[in-house]
Amino acid sequence: xxxxxxxxxxxxxxxxxxxxxxxxxxxxxxxxxxxxxxxxxxxxxxxxxxxxxxxxxxxxxxxxxxxxxxxxxxxxxxxxxxxxxxxxxxxxxxxxxxxxxxxxxxxxxxxxxxxxxxxxxxxxxxxxxxxxxxxxxxxxxxxxxxxxxxxxxxxxxxxxxxxxxxxxxxxxxxxxxxxxxxxxxxxxxxxxxxxxxxxxxxxxxxxxxxxxxxxxxxxxxxxxxxxxxxxxxxxxxxxxxxxxxxxxxxxxxxxxxxxxxxxxxxxxxxxxxxxxxxxxxxxxxxxxxxxxxxxxxxxxxxxxxxxxxxxxxxxxxxxxxxxxxxxxxxxxxxxxxxxxxxxxxxxxxxxxxxxxxxxxxxxxxxxxxxxxxxxxxxxxxxxxxxxxxxxx
Numbered sequence: 001x002x003x004x005x006x007x008x009x010x011x012x013x014x015x016x017x018x019x020x021x022x023x024x025x026x027x028x029x030x031x032x033x034x035x036x037x038x039x040x041x042x043x044x045x046x047x048x049x050x051x052x053x054x055x056x057x058x059x060x061x062x063x064x065x066x067x068x069x070x071x072x073x074x075x076x077x078x079x080x081x082x083x084x085x086x087x088x089x090x091x092x093x094x095x096x097x098x099x100x101x102x103x104x105x106x107x108x109x110x111x112x113x114x115x116x117x118x119x120x121x122x123x124x125x126x127x128x129x130x131x132x133x134x135x136x137x138x139x140x141x142x143x144x145x146x147x148x149x150x151x152x153x154x155x156x157x158x159x160x161x162x163x164x165x166x167x168x169x170x171x172x173x174x175x176x177x178x179x180x181x182x183x184x185x186x187x188x189x190x191x192x193x194x195x196x197x198x199x200x201x202x203x204x205x206x207x208x209x210x211x212x213x214x215x216x217x218x219x220x221x222x223x224x225x226x227x228x229x230x231x232x233x234x235x236x237x238x239x240x241x242x243x244x245x246x247x248x249x250x251x252x253x254x255x256x257x258x259x260x261x262x263x264x265x266x267x268x269x270x271x272x273x274x275x276x277x278x279x280x281x282x283x284x285x286x287x288x289x290x291x292x293x294x295x296x297x298x299x300x301x302x303x304x305x306x307x308x309x310x311x312x313x314x315x316x317x318x319x320x321x322x323x324x325x326x327x328x329x330x331x332x333x334x335x336x337x338x339x340x341x342x343x344x345x346x347x348x349x350x351x352x353x354x355x356x357x358x359x360x361x362x363x364x365x366x367x368x369x370x371x372x373x374x375x376x377x378x379x380x381x382x383x384x385x386x387x388x389x390x391x392x
Contacts, residue, residue, distance in 0.1 A: 042082050105131075127197055130160065131202075168313060210244055227255065231258060245258055257292070262299070307339070332389065
């Protein structure tokens with residue numbers, strides 16, 4: 001059985017200001033008769049407006065906590081407590097759930113997860129965009145031993161599974177390879193994963209046909225899990241990508257979730273009207289389809305999205321071989337230029353900012369335009385494509 005610890009937070013109703021929160025294992029609240037029998041608690045949060053996450057209207061009540069358990073909810077004005085917190089004018093609610101997190105990459109290095117807790121996020125869903133630990137049982141055991149400051153749920157990443165079986169090969173899986181991937185997904189679900197994620201814009205997920213993801217999604221569906229997708233395209237071909245994602249649900253019956261829905265780049269601006277219409281139609285037809293969207297006009301991803309996927313097949317050595325072929329290099333450059341112009345930045349290279357670059361940390365925080373200007377070069381898309389090839 002998948003066990004989660006849930007958390008409570010108190011925030012101001014007029015602005016986002018988290019005052020206090022506590023973690024507890026969820027059990028049914030005691031009745032008034034139970035309270036009368038044991039009226040002493042560790043903490044009582046009183047006078048708050050409770051918004052319990054069920055969709056019900058907020059209501060004023062007190063909450064009593066004993067140890068790590070909500071022991072009673074109601075009028076506790078006469079009950080005894082070691083500590084009382086006055087939440088008058090504040091909202092008391094369960095902690096927020098971050099359904100699109102990549103915290104599994106470093107949660108074991110920072111198990112306190114202070115950056116999440118201080119924002120009221122108390123449950124994280126990791127393994128998004130196709131990337132996760134493949135040995136889910138081992139990772140779950142490590143999480144269990146880490147004394148986390150948050151709850152951590154996981155998806156099994158399709159890219160990680162495919163890479164484990166096929167490395168970065170640009171081809172369809174053989175029957176034997178599909179059976180290996182099915183086995184790994186089954187093991188992950190048995191170990192406690194909540195579903196599967198795809199990152200079809202990334203390598204090697206970009207090389208997989210729809211039938212592959214549908215097959216693995218059907219495996220997950222049998223376990224009661226769901227399918228989350230960073231779609232194959234979020235720009236000019238975003239409509240086709242949405243249709244592909246919806247087809248997973250139609251073919252398998254699984255619930256699907258579109259991660260960070262967007263219409264990226266000048267070539268796609270305005271297409272969200274059509275993508276949302278497709279989703280509305282699918283929901284009206286009975287499909288279980290949801291989406292999320294981040295509230296800012298930027299994204300954070302790896303440099304590989306500026307390259308045609310075929311150019312990255314086979315790993316670094318194969319990529320460098322292509323780059324050393326003048327004709328192949330020119331073809332790659334031309335496709336990078338098209339991607340920058342239509343899917344990413346238009347002709348404004350200040351839109352591409354370098355957040356991390358281990359080879360030259362001095363680039364970090366600078367845009368492509370900054371780097372080119374520092375070299376005495378015009379910040380043109382052609383120069384930007386050269387910089388991308390150099391950094392890759």
